[in-house]
Structures are given as C-alpha cells and as structure tokens.
Amino acid sequence: MKNSYIILISAIILSLAMIFSAINISSAINKTALSRIQDNATQTLLLNAEQAAEYIGISVDVLVSKIKREKIEKYDLTVYDTYRFIPFLEIDGVMYFTKSELEKWAEYKTNNH
Numbered sequence: 001m002k003n004s005y006i007i008l009i010s011a012i013i014l015s016l017a018m019i020f021s022a023i024n025i026s027s028a029i030n031k032t033a034l035s036r037i038q039d040n041a042t043q044t045l046l047l048n049a050e051q052a053a054e055y056i057g058i059s060v061d062v063l064v065s066k067i068k069r070e071k072i073e074k075y076d077l078t079v080y081d082t083y084r085f086i087p088f089l090e091i092d093g094v095m096y097f098t099k100s101e102l103e104k105w106a107e108y109k110t111n112n113h
Contacts, residue, residue: 045098046089052097056106067095083108 047055053063063086070085087101 046096047099047102049095049097052088052095052102055097055099056102064095081108081112084112 049063050060053060056063058066067086067088074080074085083105085105087097087105089096
C-alpha cells in the first residue's frame with residue numbers, strides 16, 4: 001500500500017513538472033515569435049515622402065518631381081522592370097514608401113545605370 005502511494009505521488013509530481021516545463025517552453029517560443037514579428041513590422045513600416053527623401057539622400061522636391069516625370073514615362077509603357085521607377089504606394093493622394101523597396105530600387109539603379 002505504501003509503495004502504491006509513493007508511485008502515485010511520484011506520478012503526480014512528474015506530471016506537474018512536465019506541465020510547467022511545457023508552459024515555460026511555450027512562453028519562450030511565443031516571446032521569440034513576437035520578437036520576430038516586431039522586427040519584421042519595423043522593417044516594413046511605411047515612410048512618407050519626407051522620410052523617403054531623407055533616406056535616399058535627396059530633397060523632397062527632387063523626389064516628387066522625379067516621381068511625376070516617371071509617372072508620365074510609365075504611362076506610355078506596357079512593360080518595364082519593377083525597379084526602373086521609384087517604388088511607392090499612393091493612398092488618397094499621399095505617397096508612401098518602404099525602406100526595403102527603396103533599397104532595391106537604389107540597387108537596380110546602381111547596377112543598370
């Protein structure tokens with residue numbers, strides 16, 4: 001009878017230890033995943049025209065005039081390389097940019113001009 005009691009207590013303690021270990025591991029995995037999500041979100045934040053111009057080292061006026069010229073040039077084309085023109089998203093007349101796309105555009109321009 002005493003051995004059965006000891007085995008039962010040991011099984012309960014082992015089960016609790018396994019549950020707490022699983023919770024700790026799960027928490028660590030969630031923290032790592034959250035950190036990765038936050039890092040990705042930081043990299044994909046949208047920049048406005050002022051921030052984008054500063055990032056690529058030109059004035060806002062130069063950026064805007066270049067985009068206007070590119071829009072006219074792009075209008076007559078049916079096919080063109082993705083990064084031939086400055087990549088941006090326009091929502092309600094406001095231009096937004098991402099650092100990663102601007103970097104790809106700069107790399108394209110460096111390699112093709």
